[in-house]
Amino acid sequence: MTTAELPRLHRAAVDAAVQGERVLYVLPSARECTEEFRALARELDGSPCVERVHLANGNQRIVFTSGGVVYFTATSRHGGRGFSPDLLILCAPIGHAMIPAGRVLYG
Numbered sequence: 001m002t003t004a005e006l007p008r009l010h011r012a013a014v015d016a017a018v019q020g021e022r023v024l025y026v027l028p029s030a031r032e033c034t035e036e037f038r039a040l041a042r043e044l045d046g047s048p049c050v051e052r053v054h055l056a057n058g059n060q061r062i063v064f065t066s067g068g069v070v071y072f073t074a075t076s077r078h079g080g081r082g083f084s085p086d087l088l089i090l091c092a093p094i095g096h097a098m099i100p101a102g103r104v105l106y107g
Helices: 008-018 029-045
Strands: 022-027 052-055 062-066 069-074 085-090 103-106
Touching: 008 022, 008 029, 008 062, 008 069, 008 085, 022 029, 029 062, 029 069
Parallel strands: 022 069, 022 085, 085 103
Antiparallel strands: 052 062, 062 069
16 A cells, blocks of 8 residues: 555655654544554554554554654543654644644645
């Protein structure tokens, strides 16, 4: 599957990670976080640009051969705390004080 065939936010996440960037995908709930992670992992299954898929709950991420990573987290009091992503994808409401400098996409 080419990145042109992926949904818009998935494509943005993959394009950034393939370039070696850190991407943080923020979703409204743990259930939605797991669903979105699994959907992207399925779409990338067998891709030569993917080094490893980490399936651990609360630590879901896709690591690319370029060194880029797509992390997934649900909104919570500490969700995403300590992350310093190059690209932040927000699919959930979040306080403006929590938004770091850098690129942000809203879903």
